Amino acid sequence: MKSGELKMGWARQYMPVLGEIRKKFEAEKPLAGQKIGMALHIEAKTAVLVETLAAGGAEVYITGCNPLSTQDDVAEALDRVKGVHCYAQRACSNEDYYAAIDKVLDQNPTVTIDDGMDLIHRLHTGRRELLDNIVGGCEETTTGIHRLRAMAADGALEFPVIAVNDTPMKRCFDNVHGTGESALSAVMITTNSLIGGKWFVVAGYGYCGRGLAKMAHGLGAKVVVTEIDPRRALEAHMDGYHVMSMAEAAKIGDIFVTTTGNTSVISEKDFRNMKDGVILSNAGHFNVEIDIPWLEANKDGYEARDSIETYIIDNKRINILAEGRLVNLATMKGMGHPIEVMDLSFALQALCSDYILREGPGLTGGVYEVPNEIDVSVASIKLKSLGVEIDRLTEEQEHYMNSWDIGT
Template identity: 70%
Template sequence: MESGDLKIAWARQYMPVLASIRKRFIEEKPFSGMTVGMALHVEAKTAVLVETLAAGGAGVHITGCNPLSTQDDVSAALNTRDRVHSYARRGASVEEYYAAIDRVLDARPAITIDDGMDLIYRIHTERQDVLDSVIGGCEETTTGIHRLRAMARDGALEFPVIAVNDTPMKHFFDNVHGTGESALASIMITTNVLIAGKRFVVAGYGYCGRGLARKARGLGARVIVTEVDPRRALEAHMDGFDVMTMNEAAALGDIFVTTTGNAGIITGQHFPKMKDGAILANAGHFNVEIDVAWLASHADSTVHRDGIDTYMLDGMAVHVLAEGRLVNLATPKGMGHPVEVMDLSFAVQALSAEFIAKHGRDLAPGVHDVPSAIDEEVARLKLAALGLSIDRLTPEQETYMNSWAIGT
């Protein structure tokens, strides 16, 4: 068996929720006759999602959503599957990256599945010829949802998109546990530095940021949080973390990780204040949070090695991991979120895509929440896979919870 197939087989055995959904898809074929276009991180767990959609009758055309997050052997393995075409390649140039997206769109997908909204953006700008083929789409990143909601506000979004990112199952597990563990794992395996005792700066205290902060504290780090939202900043303070501005944190931190999904978080005003040997990484989707261009233009010299770029500024070293791209996938040994976490997120993706296949034509253009029943079904399937049972409301409890007339 080739290395890509081995990786996919390893992931598949830890994804029981998708296995349950795939079994039903094989029988019902909800995507029969449809093409699904995807721009995701092409690695083993994603491959299991692709297999699940193909089992449901879909023709799948997929490419990467980040130039450094593709595992080439997995991409090659996907091209051996029936009805699956992968155009992803690690290290693609910007031109190659968008050429691959265009190849996905040349298949005229009925459903899009995005990680960062690049497919949808391309359809609405350069490839409007595809618009009449698309029933709807799914988006699973915070960054992508921000962009989509901006499109919807401007009246520019031409079809319905399910905000897979915004479900409790995505927030509580993928964002908190997945980002927290995988970002730290990639930082540790890339740098081989100790986390315990370090001043660990987390930019942003959304779901990803709070998960990363908690995991870093669990490893013994002294965690600092920077925020722009006063409520989240207060939450971080009440959770026991130091809260300050990035200007203040810049001089204190040993390791910095951005999780905001916004641009210009660590910039030229911060780098000169940092300690010699400061390590910088990004856990947001796009490489816009750390101003790497400023470092490159101001560095006395630069050393590139194994996922670490070292910039020398007046004799002081600043180390940037994975070119400022998504650290849990773009480092040479980055494996992305843990398998069990992505089993849940991709289960929501699969069921949301099925919802679009069945109901997309009835939805208005815009951003739509994942139906609560889908999120709850994924949770129930996971509990069943774990052999866990939960209570159910009695008829009397349901009456009490739904009544305003019953008092003390």
């Protein structure tokens, strides 16, 4: 058995929720006759999702959503799965990256599954002739949802898209535990640097930032949070972290991880204030949070070790991990989120794909929440796989919770 298949087999044994969905899909074939176009991180957990969709009868066309997150052996293994066609290649040029996006769209898909919205963006800006065939889509990550909501607000989003990222079973597990564990693990493995006792700066205190701060604190780091939202800043303060501006954090930080989804979070003025040997990384989707173009244009760099580029600024070494791309997947040792976490997120993707095919024709263009029954069903399947039982409301309790006229 080749390495790609071995990785997929390893992931499959720790993904019981998708396993249950796959059994249902194999029996019922709810996706028969459909073409699903995907742009996701090509690694073993994603491959299990793709297998599940193919088992449901779909023809699946997939490429990467980040030039450095593809594992070539998994991409090759996916291409050997019946009904699956994979076009991704690690470390491809931007030109080849978007050429692969076009190859997916050339197949005229009926459903899109995105991580970052590149497929949907390309459909609306360069492949509009394909829009009439699209029933709907699903979006995996925070950055993609931000872009989609901006499109919808402008009246530019022409088909319904399920905001998979925004449902509790995604945010509370994938974003908090997944990003928290995998980003921190990637930083440690890539740098071989101690976390305990360091000033660890987390830019952004959304769900991803909260998870990362919690994990770093657990390893003994002195955690700093930077924020633009006063409510989240106050929450970070009440959670016990140091809260300050990036201008102040730049002076003391040893390790930085950005999680904002925004651009130029760390820029020239911050680089010049930083310590010698500082480590900078990004856990947001796109490589825009750290101003890499300024570094490349103004300072000489050299590869210090795998996935670390060092730039000399004012006689100080600034170390950038994975070109400022998604650190938990783009480093040479990055494996992405833990398998059990992605089992939940990809279960949502599979069920939402089925849902959008059934309900999409009756929906207008826009961003839609994951139906509550899908979110709850994923949690229920997971609890069953763990052997965990929970309580249920009695008839009396249901009546009480649904009434307004019962006094104290």
